[in-house]
Amino acid sequence: xxxxxxxxxxxxxxxxxxxxxxxxxxxxxxxxxxxxxxxxxxxxxxxxxxxxxxxxxxxxxxxxxxxxxxxxxxxxxxxxxxxxxxxxxxxxxxxxxxxxxxxxxxxxxxxxxxxxxxxxxxxxxxxxxxxxxxxxxxxxxxxxxxxxxxxxxxxxxxxxxxxxxxxxxxxxxxxxxxxxxxxxxxxxxxxxxxxxxxxxxxx
Numbered sequence: 001x002x003x004x005x006x007x008x009x010x011x012x013x014x015x016x017x018x019x020x021x022x023x024x025x026x027x028x029x030x031x032x033x034x035x036x037x038x039x040x041x042x043x044x045x046x047x048x049x050x051x052x053x054x055x056x057x058x059x060x061x062x063x064x065x066x067x068x069x070x071x072x073x074x075x076x077x078x079x080x081x082x083x084x085x086x087x088x089x090x091x092x093x094x095x096x097x098x099x100x101x102x103x104x105x106x107x108x109x110x111x112x113x114x115x116x117x118x119x120x121x122x123x124x125x126x127x128x129x130x131x132x133x134x135x136x137x138x139x140x141x142x143x144x145x146x147x148x149x150x151x152x153x154x155x156x157x158x159x160x161x162x163x164x165x166x167x168x169x170x171x172x173x174x175x176x177x178x179x180x181x182x183x184x185x186x187x188x189x190x191x192x193x194x195x196x197x198x199x200x201x202x203x
Contacts, residue, residue, distance in 0.1 A: 024066055027158045027201035029056030034200050036072060040193040042176070043186045047091065052076040054108065058160060058201040063152045065116040065129055065160070070199065072109040074101055099175040100168075102138055110136040111144075119147070127151055131162070137171040160199040165192040 031053040039048045052073050059067035077095060082088040096103040112134045119128040127150050135144045146164035153159065169191050174180045176189035 024059050024061050025203070027058040027060065027203055029053055029058065029070060030200045030202060031055070035196075035198045037196045038193055039196075040190065042189040046081070047079055048081045049077065049079040051078070051109075053199070056199065056201070058158050058199065059113075060152065060158065064118070065113075065131075065148070065150045067116070068111075068113040068160075068199075070111045072111070073107070074103045074109055075107050077101070077103070100173050106138045110134075112136075114143075116148070135166065137166075138173070140171045142170045156203055158199075158201045160197075160201075162197045163194070165194050167192050 034053045034056075036051045036053060037048065038051065040046065054071045054073040056070035057068055058065070074096075077092065079088050079091050079095075082091060095101060113131055114134060115132045116129040119130055129148045129150060130145065131148045132143065132145050134141050144164065144166070146162050148160055148162040150158065150160045168174075169177055169179065176184065176187060177191050178184055178188040179191060
């Protein structure tokens with residue numbers, strides 16, 4: 001009887017080892033190869049630009065996306081649709097001011113993935129995900145949801161792409177919003193702006 005108990009314990013121990021879940025692997029974001037583009041619209045026009053990642057990680061379990069955290073350097077914010085000079089400087093000075101992103105006080109924004117579920121279907125494979133994340137801007141954290149496409153290359157490099165809208169008013173950026181200021185007419189700025197993100201990460 002004692003031998004049977006010992007054998008059973010040994011078998012359970014081996015089974016526990018065999019079914020131990022694989023550890024997550026952390027990939028470091030390459031800030032030089034990664035891109036973060038923004039596109040904002042207003043009644044009379046639009047502006048486009050970039051910001052840079054400062055640090056970040058992508059977490060995979062095998063080839064499956066399970067997490068990640070990305071810091072964005074708000075001091076690097078730039079406008080790409082205006083030539084260098086007075087008007088470009090004026091726009092960027094305003095965007096970095098307290099009317100918008102208050103960069104002097106909030107130099108970093110952060111996106112932290114809370115969950116990522118693979119999208120299945122005829123038009124989407126295992127590399128497509130619905131992502132739920134916490135986005136922090138100006139010290140305010142709100143949940144955002146967006147689709148992402150993730151590729152794990154044979155070289156060990158991870159490339160992730162996402163395209164989604166952000167409601168700036170959720171982060172107390174209300175300047176020029178017709179939902180908060182009446183009678184602003186053609187000076188109104190859209191509450192939502194679009195971001196296109198491409199993250200490149202390696203071990």
